[in-house]
Amino acid sequence: MVRKLEILTPMKEEDLSVLEQLEASTRKVPAGTELAVQGEPFGAVVVLRSGWAMRFKTLADGRRQITNFAIPGDVIGLYANMLVVADQSATTLTDVEIAEFPQEMMTDLFRDHPRLAAAFAWTAAREEAVLAEKVVCLGRRSAHERLSHLLLEMLRRLQMVQLTQGDRYVFPVTQELIADTLGLSAVHVNRTLSRLRAEGMIEVDGPVIHVKRVSELTDAADFDDLYLYSQRMPEGMRSRLAS
Amino acid sequence: MVRKLEILTPMKEEDLSVLEQLEASTRKVPAGTELAVQGEPFGAVVVLRSGWAMRFKTLADGRRQITNFAIPGDVIGLYANMLVVADQSATTLTDVEIAEFPQEMMTDLFRDHPRLAAAFAWTAAREEAVLAEKVVCLGRRSAHERLSHLLLEMLRRLQMVQLTQGDRYVFPVTQELIADTLGLSAVHVNRTLSRLRAEGMIEVDGPVIHVKRVSELTDAADFDDLYLYSQRMPEGMRSRLAS
DNA sequence: CGGCTACTTGAAGGATTTCAACGTAGGTGG
DNA sequence: CCACCTACGTTGAAATCCTTCAAGTAGCCG
Structure with missing residues (x-):
């Protein structure tokens, strides 16, 4: 922290x-x-x-x-x-x-x-x-987009704290919990995950997610990590705080 | 403010x-x-x-x-x-x-x-x-619940700043904007509004919303205004700030 | 009056849910 | 050590909610 x-x-x-x-x-x-x-x-x-x-x-x-x-x-x-x-x-x-x-x-x-x-x-x-x-996400994205978005968001956030290996990470979350995150049913999460696997976007091995095509998935989900702001404060604010 | x-x-x-x-x-x-x-x-x-x-x-x-x-x-x-x-x-x-x-x-x-x-x-x-x-709302509520919830939320918020007359308020928002708020299509918002009218929950007159059955609607939407917190800070924090 | 925007309604289609059944793995107790 | 149990994942089929498309109405403003 x-x-x-x-x-x-x-x-x-x-x-x-x-x-x-x-x-x-x-x-x-x-x-x-x-x-x-x-x-x-x-x-x-x-x-x-x-x-x-x-x-x-x-x-x-x-x-x-x-x-x-x-x-x-x-x-x-x-x-x-x-x-x-x-x-x-x-x-x-x-x-x-x-x-x-x-x-x-x-x-x-x-x-x-x-x-x-x-x-x-x-x-x-x-x-x-x-x-x-x-x-x-919940209001305007499809199931496919929501899931892609979630997997990418977790990838980025875990990268920030060095908890990834390449584009692989441990995601200790059941499909039912993913469903409760994305506002979907567990069954549909399962099907959508299968589809992402079939499309070659990801690989899943137990709790490990491997995002194989980051850029394609980023496009598909319209993912823009702007909102995760790993950035600094605006300069004007920084300098005022320093004093 | x-x-x-x-x-x-x-x-x-x-x-x-x-x-x-x-x-x-x-x-x-x-x-x-x-x-x-x-x-x-x-x-x-x-x-x-x-x-x-x-x-x-x-x-x-x-x-x-x-x-x-x-x-x-x-x-x-x-x-x-x-x-x-x-x-x-x-x-x-x-x-x-x-x-x-x-x-x-x-x-x-x-x-x-x-x-x-x-x-x-x-x-x-x-x-x-x-x-x-x-x-x-967007993840786990139906269209009917979302709309009810929105109308009640606006009622409460407007009450806090004395912009209601009874359970009536001006809501200068088109159905398309409501749709973009609730993650629905404008058509479905229209139908859901009709249903609320038919159920006698609300009356609509141009931009004026009249919530006729606040408590029934509150139940139907599982609305709990806890999250709007008109409350104060916890006492411990207040007293420390005062010093 | 014409043209715009918002609202309304019907019908068809699609995305997602629900219900149900089955497979698998891990943990527990007999 | 095996039988059982539970939790999780998977798959199929039917049902539902909501969307899309389309057409029509009503009000407002220049």
Whole structure:
């Protein structure tokens, strides 16, 4: 996480040490643990150090919609923690290592460490952009496009944290979970995956996804990683923060 | 906007005067004006004083997905302005009055007015919650549920800024725009609206929506306004900010 | 009045869901 | 060590929701 933030904004010694402190105490948690429950107060802000988690909302009748997968380096509900009760649930998908800090620390951050607060705000902006892209996917893309888009998004995000080998990555997610991510049925996800395999776009070996034709798939999904913004802040903002 | 923020966090004289300054210079802009264009740098942060606007993303082949409607008091792309280029476009739907401030002012805010920065962060958290709810709508709700949900969401949001008369409000949006919001075709939106009318849930008179059976519609849509959070910050955070 | 835009309605087609059955692998207990 | 169980993946067939195409109406503005 520290690495990710450093690219964005100029940091001072002082900020870095605060960050280190935030991430100091990690603990291990098994797969299937609830990190947050929709409608209940938040415990703490969670930073994922290793492993996978997901955030989701459920409807009264049990339908479920996954809003995001969290991978190492992600903060789970960075800003959502400012709400009185959680608007979403979060569960670990694999065994994970997490670091936690109390939500009040966010407030202290605003008061005492404006550069860090701005860096977190930048992160929140990116989270919002990712959500907006999901809205577009679900609203206006076909099943084939949605699945292609998801596989490419995960590839890019995992590349950013060096968790890929070539265009291969471990995706520890069942087809039913993919269905709940893409707003489809598990059956249709299965068929669409088969089609992507038949088209030679991907290869699947257990939980390992190998994207064989990145550029063709990028075209097919109209995938544009602009929204993942690995970029910096605008210069004007950087320089003002530095002072 | 000032009223909305005041509920959230304790403000001091100093903060309020900054806010007033931000909103000082308003200007009028006609319907159909582009406030931001996807892929181009942002101009300024825009606060909507009166009228309606929308934010949307377009795909390469022209498909469009509206991500949100902006109503008076809303800030358009509060945090999106921290990105180098806009991830979404924004256009006015009616004649509007807007106040603008340069994006660098956001950075100054973090440095010099932590309470305001925290209040804005809270607003961003709420925006994120709204987006997440849209993901659920598009992924897991039927056309009938989506439309019901949208009509109720607009009712609640407009109530918050006193722009309703009873359960009636002006919704200056064509059926085609509703379609682009809900991920449906305009034809199907028309049929679904007819059905809601036939069921006695709503009455439509030109741009005026009258929700006749709020509670029935709320049930039918599984609408829960939790995510609109008219609530305050958690007490722990409030008190820390006050000091 | 003509032309535009928005709304409406019918009919056919398609994408996706649902239901159902079967195969496989991993884990558990007898 | 094998039988059983469960979770996940796969495939076929029928049903459904929604889209597309097409045509027609109504209101508004120059």
